[in-house]
Amino acid sequence: MRRSVKSSAGKSAVVRPRRRAARAPAPKPYHHGDLRRVLVEAALQLVGEGGADAVSVREAARRAGVSPGAPFRHFPSRDALMQAVAEEAQRRFRAEIEAALAGAPAGDPLGRFRCLGLAYLRWAMRNPTHFEVISSRRLFDHDRAAAISSDNAELIALTEQTLAEAFVAGQLRPADLKQIQIAGRALVYGFARMNIDGHFPRWGLAAPEAEQTAEAILDLFIEGIAKRR
Amino acid sequence: MRRSVKSSAGKSAVVRPRRRAARAPAPKPYHHGDLRRVLVEAALQLVGEGGADAVSVREAARRAGVSPGAPFRHFPSRDALMQAVAEEAQRRFRAEIEAALAGAPAGDPLGRFRCLGLAYLRWAMRNPTHFEVISSRRLFDHDRAAAISSDNAELIALTEQTLAEAFVAGQLRPADLKQIQIAGRALVYGFARMNIDGHFPRWGLAAPEAEQTAEAILDLFIEGIAKRR
DNA sequence: CAACTGGTGTAATCGGCGCTTACATTCACA
DNA sequence: TGTGAATGTAAGCGCCGATTACACCAGTTG
Structure with missing residues (x-):
């Protein structure tokens, strides 16, 4: 929409004859290759x-x-292209999450839950436009993107499992686990989108502080669901 | 973008001569009026x-x-039109919030805070597209929309004040009030945007339950920041 | 009353876009 | 070696936002 892209055109540089010379480095292969x-x-x-x-x-x-x-x-429509873009972005996102979880404490489910949230927030803050692509169904059809759906379902299942472990470990105060999960997701998603949607200037939040504020509100939330000592 | 609008056109109906007949009801005034x-x-x-x-x-x-x-x-650009649209939507949103607050308990700041959040969520869930317009800076320039900015600043100030009252009333457990405020905002904004962005089907949340889930996560959050009895 | 002036709508046009169709080229395999 | 499928190009459709020149109309002013 509203293409702001101007594109400097140019591209006039020497329309070499198509016949590839005997030893020339194939200046313009008809088929792109990839x-x-x-x-x-x-x-x-x-x-x-x-x-x-x-x-x-x-x-x-x-x-x-x-x-x-x-x-x-290669793509029947622009949306199909965006879907492929989203799959790629989601792939990177997931890799980041898993890397963060690999370095998380094993015996502390709630700590792992925190790690998940923190990795989510960090990636979203540092890759806002990529996060935007994977966040809105408008940009691609989530339901049809099997790879993405399963990726996301796995992430959802992961947090669910982590929360359940935290519960049986007695780290949580009594509450509906599903509600905790949705609330947590809404919190991190909302924070990430506030960043994308340009809300933070109105909150007096500059870019550098935003990330540590992200950590702070995550801790606030976790304290809220944790069993009081 | 990607106009899906087809518009049945038509409009061919009798291009009456512009001269307004002596008693005709002015079929097509040149100037629209409004x-x-x-x-x-x-x-x-x-x-x-x-x-x-x-x-x-x-x-x-x-x-x-x-x-x-x-x-x-009337509008120098499409964005300017969207800005006017957003101002109108924001006007309605604000009216709703204020109406809800008018019917809130006076002596219970935390209860008023809850009312604010609930009104926010309800309006967002019931007017998703309008909410979308006022939520993203992409659709209009928040900073230039003075009316919107001040509206929003007022809402922010209102929640800040309500939280401060709740704190002095001893309803909150010790925490940074600003962080509570941002976390609360992220929670409701995130939930509303998850709805807009089509996340709920993946969470097994249908439209009717979504609204009561909204209430549930709001209560979960408030219990998290409230002083334990 | 007539003439001017500024606001508002129309018509025509520009370039960019998504997307389709017809045609050209190349690759892979029989 | 030939041939069809895959993959590129060229041209064009209708939509869009935006600009420009022109038509119309209202209200003021002499």
Whole structure:
């Protein structure tokens, strides 16, 4: 929408004859080779530059050095491209979460729960546009993106399990676990989206403090659900 | 973006001669009279039908019965129109909040805080697209929308004050009030956006239960910050 | 009353976009 | 070596936001 992308055009540089010379390094192979991946990367880059709305199929094609119609050989629609972009972003997100969880204390479920939330918040704060892509169903159809759905379902199951462990370990005050889980998700998701949606300036929160505030509200929440000592 | 709007066009009905006949009821006055307001209403309607992205200046003009260029006499850009739409939505939101607060218990600050959160959640759940418009800075420039900014600043100040009252009344356990406020906001905002962004189906939350879950997580949060009895 | 002036709408147009179709080129495999 | 499928290009459709030149109308002023 509202393409703000201007694109410096150019591209006039020497339209070499297509016939590949005997020893020339194949200046313009007709077939790109890995266009699909390059398109996703270009789109991911566009997301990083101007948000999800700044992604246009044509611009991605331009950056990949192909004609405007070429991407439609690989993606039936712009939304399908965005879906692939979202899958890639989700892949990175998940890798981060799992890495964080690997370095979490084993015997302290609530501590692991905190690690999960912290990793979620950190990644969202440091990759706001990528987070934006995976957060809204408008940008891609979550239900159809099997990879994403299962990824997310796994993450949901993971927090559920962690919370259950924390409960049996006697770390939680009595409450509905499902409600705790949803509330926790709403908290971190809301904080991340407040960042994306530009709410923090109005709260007097600059970028550097935002991340430590994220940690603070997570701890506030956890204290709220933890059994008082 | 990605106009899905089809618009049945038509509009061919009798292009009466412009000269107004002696007693005719002025079939097509050249000047619309209140185009600005009508455009905002049309845009608001479009938001309700297909989300914020479904708003196009041309479609709003179509529904107002004017030419595609006419809106630009009143709004320098589509974003300016969206800003006006957001101001209208924010006006309604604020009215709802204030009405809810009017019927809140006077001597119980924490109860009033709960009322605030509940009104926020309820309005957001029942007017998801309107909420979407006022929630994202992408759809309009919050900082330039003086009316909105001050509205929102007032709401922020209101919750801050309510929390402070709850604290002096001894209703809160020791904690940073600002952090409580931000956490509370993140919670309700996150829940509302999870609804907008279509997360709830993945959580097994249907529309009817969502609203009572909203209440439940709000209570969970409030119990977390309240002084234990 | 007539003429001017400023506000508001129309018509035409521009470039960008998503997407489709027809055609060109190349690769992989029989 | 030939041939079909895969993958690129070229051209074009209709939509969009936005701009410009022009038409119309209302209210003021002489």
